[in-house]
Amino acid sequence: MAADQPIIIIGHIDVDPADRDTVVAATADLQRSTREDEPGCLTYTIAADPADPGRIQIVEMWADAATLEAHFQHPNFAATGAAMRAVQRLGGSAMKYRVDATAQVRGPDGGATATFPEG
Numbered sequence: 516m517a518a519d520q521p522i523i524i525i526g527h528i529d530v531d532p533a534d535r536d537t538v539v540a541a542t543a544d545l546q547r548s549t550r551e552d553e554p555g556c557l558t559y560t561i562a563a564d565p566a567d568p569g570r571i572q573i574v575e576m577w578a579d580a581a582t583l584e585a586h587f588q589h590p591n592f593a594a595t596g597a598a599m600r601a602v603q604r605l606g607g608s609a610m611k612y613r614v615d616a617t618a619q620v621r622g623p624d625g626g627a628t629a630t631f632p633e634g
Contacts, residue, residue, distance in 0.1 A: 521557065521617075522583050524575040526609025532568035534602040539563050539571055541598040549591045555582020561595070571599070573609060583611075 530538060542561045549559045555578035564570035577583040586592055616631045 519579050521614040522577045522580060523612045523614060524573065524577075524583075524609055525612070526573040526607065527564070528571050528573070528599060528607035529567075529569050529605040530571065530602050531605065535563055535569055535571060538599055538602055541601065542595055545591050545595045545598065549586070549589075549595070553582070553586055553589055553591065555579060556586065561599075569605065 539561060546559055546561055550556050556575075557578060558574060558576035560572075560574045562572050562574075564572050577586065618631045620627050622628045
């Protein structure tokens with residue numbers, strides 16, 4: 516059932532490079548709180564992009580749709596959004612993905628593979 520599948524959010528916001536590290540630092544305690552206090556949070560990272568001085572990368576993974584919906588109602592979500600809106604955004608995007616299969620990147624032989632085992 517789709518509602519029981521993990522959901523991944525991948526996104527970014529672009530800000531003035533002079534503001535980027537301040538914004539990331541302002542979210543550090545909120546990231547920790549989200550990871551520790553919100554059930555179903557598997558990954559929650561807001562970090563400076565090392566290749567783009569004005570980009571902040573966002574990576575989240577939630578156990579299912581219900582835990583993501585609960586996050587959207589949690590005070591951490593509102594506070595994180597406020598911290599990221601404290602400076603002018605120059606662009607950005609966020610997409611959600613429902614996960615239907617998972618596997619290790621490296622197979623039994625140690626080689627990286629894009630395939631998933633059958634079954």
